[in-house]
Amino acid sequence: MLQLNNVSYRKSKSDLVNSVSATVHAGDRLTIFGPNGAGKSTLMRLMAGIIKSTSGTIMYNDSLQTKNAIGYIPQQLALFENLTVKEHLRFYQKMTGNNSKSFMNEMIETLQLKDFWNKQIDELSGGMKRKVNLAVGMIQQPKIVFLDEPFVGVDLAAKHDMLNWLNQLNSRGITIVFVTHDWQVIRELASKMWLMENGELLQKTTVDEVVEDRVELTGVSTALDKMVSFHRT
Amino acid sequence: MFIIWKSIFKRKTTWVLMVLIPIVLGIVIYPLVKDTMSQVSVPITVVDQTDQAITEELLTEIEDRPFQVTKMDSLDLRLLSTGEAEAIFVFNDEMEANIFSGNTDEIVTWYRTENSYVDGLFKEKLASAIMSRVVRAEAASIVSHYRPEADWDEVYQYGLKYFEPRPIFEMKFEQISGAQNTSSNTNDSENRLLFIIMWLYLSMLIGYFTKILYEWRTDGILERLKLLQQTQYYYWSWFIGVLAITYSFSFVAIQLIEVPLNNWAYFIPFGTVLIYFLFFILVKKKWSMYAWLISYSVASFIIFLLADWQIIESEWMYLFIPTWLLG
Numbered sequence: 262m263l264q265l266n267n268v269s270y271r272k273s274k275s276d277l278v279n280s281v282s283a284t285v286h287a288g289d290r291l292t293i294f295g296p297n298g299a300g301k302s303t304l305m306r307l308m309a310g311i312i313k314s315t316s317g318t319i320m321y322n323d324s325l326q327t328k329n330a331i332g333y334i335p336q337q338l339a340l341f342e343n344l345t346v347k348e349h350l351r352f353y354q355k356m357t358g359n360n361s362k363s364f365m366n367e368m369i370e371t372l373q374l375k376d377f378w379n380k381q382i383d384e385l386s387g388g389m390k391r392k393v394n395l396a397v398g399m400i401q402q403p404k405i406v407f408l409d410e411p412f413v414g415v416d417l418a419a420k421h422d423m424l425n426w427l428n429q430l431n432s433r434g435i436t437i438v439f440v441t442h443d444w445q446v447i448r449e450l451a452s453k454m455w456l457m458e459n460g461e462l463l464q465k466t467t468v469d470e471v472v473e474d475r476v477e478l479t480g481v482s483t484a485l486d487k488m489v490s491f492h493r494t
Numbered sequence: 495m496f497i498i499w500k501s502i503f504k505r506k507t508t509w510v511l512m513v514l515i516p517i518v519l520g521i522v523i524y525p526l527v528k529d530t531m532s533q534v535s536v537p538i539t540v541v542d543q544t545d546q547a548i549t550e551e552l553l554t555e556i557e558d559r560p561f562q563v564t565k566m567d568s569l570d571l572r573l574l575s576t577g578e579a580e581a582i583f584v585f586n587d588e589m590e591a592n593i594f595s596g597n598t599d600e601i602v603t604w605y606r607t608e609n610s611y612v613d614g615l616f617k618e619k620l621a622s623a624i625m626s627r628v629v630r631a632e633a634a635s636i637v638s639h640y641r642p643e644a645d646w647d648e649v650y651q652y653g654l655k656y657f658e659p660r661p662i663f664e665m666k667f668e669q670i671s672g673a674q675n676t677s678s679n680t681n682d683s684e685n686r687l688l689f690i691i692m693w694l695y696l697s698m699l700i701g702y703f704t705k706i707l708y709e710w711r712t713d714g715i716l717e718r719l720k721l722l723q724q725t726q727y728y729y730w731s732w733f734i735g736v737l738a739i740t741y742s743f744s745f746v747a748i749q750l751i752e753v754p755l756n757n758w759a760y761f762i763p764f765g766t767v768l769i770y771f772l773f774f775i776l777v778k779k780k781w782s783m784y785a786w787l788i789s790y791s792v793a794s795f796i797i798f799l800l801a802d803w804q805i806i807e808s809e810w811m812y813l814f815i816p817t818w819l820l821g
Contacts, residue, residue: 311717333721335714343504344497352497356722381504401722 262287262405262436263308263325268317270303270460277303279460280317285405287324290431291438292447292468295457296484301440302336304457305407308438309333324404329357332403336410338390339397342383346374346393349382350400357401368396371426388419395423399430406430408439412446424449442488448472458485495731502706511702516743519695520750535562536612539579541569548590548627556619574607581606581613583620593624594631594650685753686819690798692747693816696740697766697791701784703736704770708780729771737767758818765815790814 263285270278278300285291285308293301306312308319309331324330340349350369354360369375372392377385382393395411408427412420427450431437441447447454447468454471456464463485470476471489502508538561542549545567553563564579573579582605586592589601602620606613634649710716719728740763748755770787777783794814800806801817811817 306717309721311721328724329722331721333718335717337712337714339714339718341498341501341715343501348497348500353722356719398718 262289262322264320265308266318266320268304268307268314268319270300270307270312271315276460278307278314281462282317283455283462283465285436285438287322287404287436288431288434289436289438289453290451291436291453291455292451293438293440293455293457294447294488296482296488298459299457299485300460301457302409303460304462305409305438305440306333309407327404329359329401330404332398332401332406334395334398334406334408334411336413338382338394340382340390340394343381345379345381346385347378349393349397350374353397353400359401361402364402365400368399368426371429372396372422387414388416391415392419392423395426403435405436405438408437408441410440410442412441412443420446456485456489458482495728498728498731499735502703507702511699512739515695519691536580536616537578538563538613538616539566539570539573539582540564541566541582541584542589543567544587546585546590548593549585552620552623552627555623556616561616569605571605574605574610577609580610581616583617593627596628596632596635598624598628685751686802687799688751689748689753689819690795690816692744692751693762693766693798694791694795696743696763697787697794699743700736700740700767700770701787703732703739704774704783704787705780707732707774708783712780733767733771736770737764740767753819756819756821758821762815762818765818769815 265281265283268278268281269276281304293304295301303312307314310319311333344352350365354365369378372395374392374396377389377393382390385393391411391414395408398408399406412423415423424446427437437450439446439450451468454466454468455462456466464476466476476489540549540553540563542565549565553565556563569582569584571582574582584603584605586601586603592598592601601624604613604617630650634646637644637649638646707716716728720726744763753759769790773783773786777786794816797806797811797814798816798820801811801820812821
């Protein structure tokens, strides 16, 4: 679906992403894992096409070359503080041209947005804002979606709603790539895992292998080793 | 993109900047303009108790800047002590009849104070207008006397043709075009000061809209729009919207200030919006942008004033956009 060949991204004389080669397959549930500053978010932004690589190539298959095929949910709340939930969803729905009422209704129902439909973003709780952020990023029904720390500040109930919906979408063939430090989310949502550090992709593994301690980490820092081992606690 | 502008106009700060501040500035600036205008006009009061037709005729002929003539039907000398009138001219009740009969004795009484300086010019103009009528009336009377069939009114109308007094001596007169008179020069200078204050306000307004653009960039809204739209349309929407607001404010302000404009002046709002937009593209951090733009605005203010006072006159001063007004 998406192939990275020696992709690097250099900024201010430092390699944020260094010569990454990997493939994302259709229907994958992939998490990119690593310490802060590992280059996870930059790699996702490269794959989403938001920034251009300084060297290497990213090949997209035909299904990703259509309009709105790629969804991106940034770490920040990319929302207009003074607009309502309704105004956001209608605006982005119009912009993307996806007029599927059933999808919109499903999204409102699953994420429980109905009660907040006419509320302004600045009137919502942090968790609700995250839900709206997710809904806006998914409104065009992308083939692949990149989520950067989508569950920060979200309570358990809201997290459950969001995970439930993302799993539903994945079961319909939507590829999910995300970054998080939350092991609960990793276990519930991811199947594949890329371990990153200092801009380099160190290992491509599966969540099961990590959980069952079947992965052999070589050449990783103590920080990453600790993070990977954290799931045991 | 309408909804993006809706989100901007839902902010209270937008209304404070676009409505409240202009009103406050208007309250401060408008009296300043009025005060400046009144400083260059001379208030004169004319009293005509019998409301003679010739009074209106005379005032129409001589009423011109810098005189601000008020017509009254009774004498009020307090106007002189309060400074509301530089001088008072009281027309005799029989002035019209006296002029037509050629009697010029005490047809006007002139009241002034020791503080009256420039009312003499009005007196000269008034005397000149009265004398031309007296001469015409005298010409009409003489012609009518020797040629009874001649119409008095017709001769009065063209009296000066019949009875043009020969000048004692002739002075060569050459008019120099392009010279500015001192009062209008002072006025223009005041207006240019108001203009630069208006520019600083516009600069602040555009800075506010640029701040919103920075917030959208920090929040990832611009990235989201870029990904979904695959165009830079939202940048154009911002640019054109801010440009429209800036030109609207400039238009209204220039109508109020009456600052003389050259061709380059019309590009000042465009140049200002453009420079903010370029700063947005080139300077990634909001506070760095503010530091640059506050420095630029303050420097522009100082350079503009120095250029206006002709202390500096150099090509480089046009790097500071407001100086385009002086170009």
